[in-house]
Amino acid sequence: MGKPHPIELRERVVAFVDEGHGHREAARHFRVSPKFVNELIKLRRETGSLKPRPQGNGGGHGKLAGVTGWIEARVAAKGEITLDELAVELAETHGIEVHRGTIWRVLRGLGLTHEKRPAGA
DSSP states (O other): OOOOOOHHHHHHHHHHHHTTOOHHHHHHHHTOOHHHHHHHHHHHHHHSOOOOOOOSOOSOOSTTGGGHHHHHHHHHHSTTOOHHHHHHHHHHHHOOOOOHHHHHHHHHHHTOOOOOOOTTO
8 A cells, every 4th residue: 555645745736726726737747646636625625634534444344343352252261262163153153154264364453363382382
């Protein structure tokens, strides 16, 4: 994901357009795309600010979004639970069937990436 343009550039572009110059002219002058200028003017009109919007989709919209608390509690209660065991329990208790990789990504997001050790180690 790219970085947003600096706020100083955003302010200069908007000031240039406010002086009566066109969007395409501003794009050529500041060496940015016309779409950037259009979106910048639209952003100011909608929010009153030139601060860039957050990038990404925000996350937390998957199958397991509603049960992350339950997963966290299960791992806390039974520390050595495996991903496969969690998958089976999720299917039995919540009716959610997911791959263990999906559970791993949720655990990693929660900061619960504990490496298991063999019994004799």
